[in-house]
Amino acid sequence: MTPWSAPRRALPAVLCLAALGSTACGGASAAGAAPGGPITVTASDTACELGRTAFTAGRNTLDITNTGSRTTEVYLYAEGDRIVTEKENIAPGLHYELTVDVPAGSYVVACKPGEVGDGIRVPVTVGGAATPVAADPAATEAVTAYRTYVQQQADALVPLVQGLARAVKAGDVAKAKALYAPSRVPWEAIEPVAEAFGDLDPKVDLREADLEPGQEWTGWHRLEKALFAKGSTKGMVPVATQLVADVKDLQSRVPDAELTVASIGNGAKELLDEVATGKVTGEEEAFSHTDLVDFAANVAGARKAFDVLRPLVERSDPALATTLQQEFRDVDHALAKHERGNGYVSYAKVDEAQRRELARVVDALGEPLSQLAAAATR
Amino acid sequence: MTDPTPAQQSGPDAAAGTGLSRRRALGLLGAGALGAGVGVGVPSLHAGAAAPTTRSTVPFHGAHQAGITTSMQGHLHFASFDVTTRDRAALVGLLQRWTSAAAALTAGRELGVDGALGGQPLAPPEDTGEALGHDASRLTLTFGFGPSLFDGRFGLAGRRPAALADLPAFAGDVLEPARSGGDLCVQACADDPQVAVHAIRNLTRLASGVAAIKWAQLGFGRASSTNAREATPRNLFGFKDGTANITADDTAALEEHVWASAADGASWMAGGSYLVARQIRMLTETWDRTSLTEQEQVTGRSKGEGAPLGSRRERDAVVPAALPPRSHVALAHPSAHGGARMLRRGYNFVDGADGLGHLDAGLFFLAYQRDPRRAFVSVQRALSRSDAMGEYLRHTGSSLWAVPPGALPGGWVGQTLFA
Numbered sequence: 182m183t184p185w186s187a188p189r190r191a192l193p194a195v196l197c198l199a200a201l202g203s204t205a206c207g208g209a210s211a212a213g214a215a216p217g218g219p220i221t222v223t224a225s226d227t228a229c230e231l232g233r234t235a236f237t238a239g240r241n242t243l244d245i246t247n248t249g250s251r252t253t254e255v256y257l258y259a260e261g262d263r264i265v266t267e268k269e270n271i272a273p274g275l276h277y278e279l280t281v282d283v284p285a286g287s288y289v290v291a292c293k294p295g296e297v298g299d300g301i302r303v304p305v306t307v308g309g310a311a312t313p314v315a316a317d318p319a320a321t322e323a324v325t326a327y328r329t330y331v332q333q334q335a336d337a338l339v340p341l342v343q344g345l346a347r348a349v350k351a352g353d354v355a356k357a358k359a360l361y362a363p364s365r366v367p368w369e370a371i372e373p374v375a376e377a378f379g380d381l382d383p384k385v386d387l388r389e390a391d392l393e394p395g396q397e398w399t400g401w402h403r404l405e406k407a408l409f410a411k412g413s414t415k416g417m418v419p420v421a422t423q424l425v426a427d428v429k430d431l432q433s434r435v436p437d438a439e440l441t442v443a444s445i446g447n448g449a450k451e452l453l454d455e456v457a458t459g460k461v462t463g464e465e466e467a468f469s470h471t472d473l474v475d476f477a478a479n480v481a482g483a484r485k486a487f488d489v490l491r492p493l494v495e496r497s498d499p500a501l502a503t504t505l506q507q508e509f510r511d512v513d514h515a516l517a518k519h520e521r522g523n524g525y526v527s528y529a530k531v532d533e534a535q536r537r538e539l540a541r542v543v544d545a546l547g548e549p550l551s552q553l554a555a556a557a558t559r
Numbered sequence: 560m561t562d563p564t565p566a567q568q569s570g571p572d573a574a575a576g577t578g579l580s581r582r583r584a585l586g587l588l589g590a591g592a593l594g595a596g597v598g599v600g601v602p603s604l605h606a607g608a609a610a611p612t613t614r615s616t617v618p619f620h621g622a623h624q625a626g627i628t629t630s631m632q633g634h635l636h637f638a639s640f641d642v643t644t645r646d647r648a649a650l651v652g653l654l655q656r657w658t659s660a661a662a663a664l665t666a667g668r669e670l671g672v673d674g675a676l677g678g679q680p681l682a683p684p685e686d687t688g689e690a691l692g693h694d695a696s697r698l699t700l701t702f703g704f705g706p707s708l709f710d711g712r713f714g715l716a717g718r719r720p721a722a723l724a725d726l727p728a729f730a731g732d733v734l735e736p737a738r739s740g741g742d743l744c745v746q747a748c749a750d751d752p753q754v755a756v757h758a759i760r761n762l763t764r765l766a767s768g769v770a771a772i773k774w775a776q777l778g779f780g781r782a783s784s785t786n787a788r789e790a791t792p793r794n795l796f797g798f799k800d801g802t803a804n805i806t807a808d809d810t811a812a813l814e815e816h817v818w819a820s821a822a823d824g825a826s827w828m829a830g831g832s833y834l835v836a837r838q839i840r841m842l843t844e845t846w847d848r849t850s851l852t853e854q855e856q857v858t859g860r861s862k863g864e865g866a867p868l869g870s871r872r873e874r875d876a877v878v879p880a881a882l883p884p885r886s887h888v889a890l891a892h893p894s895a896h897g898g899a900r901m902l903r904r905g906y907n908f909v910d911g912a913d914g915l916g917h918l919d920a921g922l923f924f925l926a927y928q929r930d931p932r933r934a935f936v937s938v939q940r941a942l943s944r945s946d947a948m949g950e951y952l953r954h955t956g957s958s959l960w961a962v963p964p965g966a967l968p969g970g971w972v973g974q975t976l977f978a
Contacts, residue, residue: 263869540915551848
């Protein structure tokens, strides 16, 4: 359950500040210069005067002059006194320019003569939408391509889950068991995006071990236990109906998912984390043992992320692109050994040595893959 | 001895310690005095103690047990025991032997009349000997009673404190029975791992026929601090851990949050505390592949300074509302738990590998508190539900202990319970 973008929506601009020019600000998400020119800040011993208190979202420059007799500090706070940017140690008479990317919202500029206390505080408002910077066409293309992929997966998910639900409603245990694992494949491929809608993931993908006492259990794994451990669909019709509604909800919300080059790269890394901590250990599909189906879907999703970011990586770190290509191939080969028909062998039949081998290739891919986001935004 | 920090270890108890090498035990209770009749390796009187050292010993006796507020030593050996007898007198005898042995070990003395080398050549030595030549290394031995001790075997069913309520199941727990629970525990902390291991080994030997070791945990590189003057140590995620911990000099916080009081219901626990021990596996491999920004967002503090995100200094006030809502620090903050706090003194561990090419490593979480229902349970409920760090953690072991008050000279640990 990694929050990817949605639960942190309040923060991305601040993240950008913290890591200007690094991964969080990469690609098409950076903001352009706001119009209106620099904002003068005249900091004296008794006053904090701003040229204007209405800023425009995007890049702003504070043009600070200390006209007082004491060393001062200037802060820009977001709500809750979260520091957006600051400059300490501005000696009397000195001039300093502070450049910052700010999203719309309410802020406070504080001058702190003598560098003590809460300072002289001036509320400011930042309005309007950030002017997008002339985006890197390759980055825009990558984001667009990945968004299309995510939507395709979400669209494919709905009929698969509807098919599973029909089998459950018909009481056809054998058919429902056969449709169970395939119905999860598109979900597993785009899991980090889907998980960003924090309320959805626990409803559809919670494992029994992750339940809180007293919590109602819904989603795939509830069906899994009924079908595979009990061999029954008894009481499962409402669960299946709810699952259909939830994946439809996902389908309708995917267009709102916040996607950047950095989030796509991090999502690939998270997919491999999922494989390493949930699938290789056999924890994910405790009753159906269809872990390798999820495994393959996670890898496919990560592979897609790499494919769309590849032109960016080729530009900044061609050696990494070569390594990733090789490691993906090794994972594919290791997985292929366990293919059976249209799917994979039961994970219960994969012995310790084979599991170790799978863990080895997953880790060998996971390590360079963790460099993807940084390389693609460089 | 509420605060046996090194600087304060010059009291009368410390003076009972000996020089840099081990000397034989000057036990307070001989086997005959115990009446328990299980006389293996009982420490007893041996004349001729050498000049005391004050640097390396932490006083054993006192109103509170040592090893709680004691400035954290570098190493841990924690052991859980099953009581294997149904004989209450034998159990009492064990507690008396352990008390006597603990007083000797923490003073840097060998166990028994004849120690490691002075006995009959045809008899096994009373002290196992691996601590010969090591000083006391600030060894503390802290004893606790698990909920299962109150199940009726020993006539204690009516004496179980309400605060010793079984911990509930938490979402995401993957507890292994072989790493959980137990009737008795001993927490050995020392600056020298050999000394801590020696203590647990010899106490285990003294328990022969009465209690058997159930599981044990070695820990290193203290992952918390109980001393306000020390730099905050780092856990295996590389982050400072325990910035907001209760420190030994914060008497008011200790009274409010750590020490049990007679008014809490179980008068025998007055001056004691409750210990929650959790083995928390840290999935270091996936954590290490996480960007610095993400690591900080998950934690809620910066990695270098340890400041709350958006603040500058480690000790700046934590304002949960200003942090990412699912960050570890925001969720665990006392303001979300009725102000409840814990004294943490956990250690890092590495227990080899997991068979899948990953380290079996993590944090052995130890937290002392006045009432786990209001402190640990409240915090862990919130964390298990929402903590962004949760996907890098697995709770694999769990135990809960009533840690009775300390023993005064001539007394024994647990006396208030069995008296």
